[in-house]
Amino acid sequence: MAGGNAIRGSRVGAGPMGEAERGDAAPRRVVSFWCANGHETRPSFAEEAGLVVPEQWDCPRCGFPAGQDKDEPPAPPKVEPYKTHLAYVKERRSDADGAAILDEALSTLRDRGLIQ
Incomplete structure (x- = not known):
């Protein structure tokens, strides 16, 4: 059993003084x-x-x-679903742009002899 003069359940600065010690709120x-x-x-x-x-x-x-208006609170924020990288690319490029880029990449691979 530990001995000593410590008061159990208290800490430095704690006490019954409350507001009188710190002043009025x-x-x-x-x-x-x-x-x-x-x-x-x-x-x-x-x-x-x-x-x-x-x-x-x-x-x-x-x-x-x-x-502060109980009858008309602010509307909840609109939650947008997660977009993939492909979704962002499709927003920036049209189908014609995508086809042109694909044709260019395939012709480059054909010139190198990597595909037929």
Whole structure:
């Protein structure tokens, strides 16, 4: 059994003093934000900081943007599916461009004697 004078379950700076030791908390302003799923988020802002309350806040439950208007929350972001490299190439090139590039590559291989 270990002996000593340590008080179990405490740490340096902890104690019953609480607010008296650190001073009073700054006055706060609580603002409600609602997301498209109807979740309410209520962050608080210090009144004296001169901070402008943002128009949107990220919902901690679903990650959608939340606004201060409960009846018309911001629309969720549009999620675009993953595109392959070939999909990006098809966006940049027409079928005629692709055929011309393929013909050029095949003629180069024929000139080298790598294909017939």
